[in-house]
Amino acid sequence: MAWMHRLTGGLGANYWRVWGSSTASNLADGIFWIAFPLLAIRLTDEPVLIAGVTVVGRLPWLVFVLFAGALADRLDRRRTMISVAALRTVVSAVMAVGVFTGVVGLPVLYATALLLGIAETLFDTAAQSIMPSVVDKDRLSVANSRLYAAELTMNQFVGPPLGGLLASIAIGLAFAGSALAYVVGVLALFFVTGTFRPERSPEARQRSILGDIRDGLDYLFHHRLLRTLALMVGVMNLASSAVFAIFVLFAVQPGPMGLSEFGFGVLTSALAIGSLIGSFVTPTLERRLGRARLLLVAVLTSGLVLVVPGLTANPWIVGTSFSLGGVFLIAWNIVTVSLRQRIVPDQLLGRLNASYRLLAWGTQPIGALLGGILAQAFGLQVTFLIAGVSTLVLLPFFLTIVTDREIDAAERDGTTETAAPEAAVPA
Secondary structure (H helix, E strand, O other): OHHHHHHHOOOOHHHHHHHHHHHHHHHHHHHHHHHHHHHHHHHOOOHHHHHHHHHHHHOHHHHOHHHHHHHHOOOOHHHHHHHHHHHHHHHHHHHHHHHHHOOOOHHHHHHHHHHHHHHHHHHHHHHHHHHHHHOOHHHHHHHHHHHHHHHHHHHHHHHHHHHHHHHHHOHHHHHHHHHHHHHHHHHHHOOOOOOOOOOOOHHHHHOOHHHHHHHHHHHHHOOHHHHHHHHHHHHHHHHHHHHHOOHHHHHEOOOOOOEOHHHHHHHHHHHHHHHHHHHHHHHHHHHHHOHHHHHHHHHHHHHHHHHHHHHOOOHHHHHHHHHHHHHHHHHHHHHHHHHHHHHOOHHHHHHHHHHHHHHHHOHHHHHHHHHHHHHHHHOHHHHHHHHHHHHHOHHHHHHHHOOHHHHHHHHHHOOOOOOOHHHHOOO
């Protein structure tokens, strides 16, 4: 029916099932990852040890993500997502029991963060790679906009304050709530129909997993535009991880901002408020500014968001900067993810996404560790200023490399330079 087509945006039932699963899973993530630092500060007040939770949780994006990408191009992506979501459910439930019984210390917290980090690389790589098989390529920007709206609403707007509220009652409740949300995510994926295992040529099927990984890296490093974007977001993530790995010490009392645990959850949701707005206005901004200029503004605001808490502990000013940053953070994600999904052949998309995230997200554990070390040596606000300036330094390099002409050429031709060998093999 026409009214149903308009209501669903013409994206199809499978898309909305994936959307539902992602919504529930991101609610679980939002609760879980706010519970981690809140539990950590009950176990220690050492900045390096608290930052260590983020280091361990993000380490798989540096050491495991390439294998996750190779598996996403070898296995059925839907089945991978179901298996990983089920694992997350079990881990969350076990963690809840452990917290309630008082057996969870820092070693258990670190081990859980590592396991969930590995699961995240598998799930997110498969989920990002499945999208072109669920919707038409000309609908990818709309599909990604709506998906990111739901993900960020749950992950950062609903999840953190809910997690903070549950933790203020009993921190084990936060982990139990996360487990329940993961269950809903698993159930939604069971209703996704079809096969989502990429077709591979006979030669590709005989290649080793290391050979598969090499093809993904080759494609990225020979693609000037994608390589540049990955390196830039890698620097941005290194800086933001340095800040947010220790931000709980700055925000929660007796820190300078003096917030309660619930207030901390509300503050972090300010970023999601901006991101939710950004998910709806990005198509308009994209048309009016052009994609290159929109990405440039995203780099600028990313740096300013990190500088602000280095200058003031006023929660209203910090929260406002978070909201503004969220608008352009989501714009960056929608533009760059949709670009990769349009450019890269399906049989290589998992490995390309993994290679891209190795550069883009692999810097997160390094940044978290640096944040803890800098905060220990120079204090929290000096660390925030260093991180912000490090991001703003990218601006002159961006202006000379990323242009609308190059973005258009990449979409039109599929590549701006020589692609990896398998990219020429038809799916």
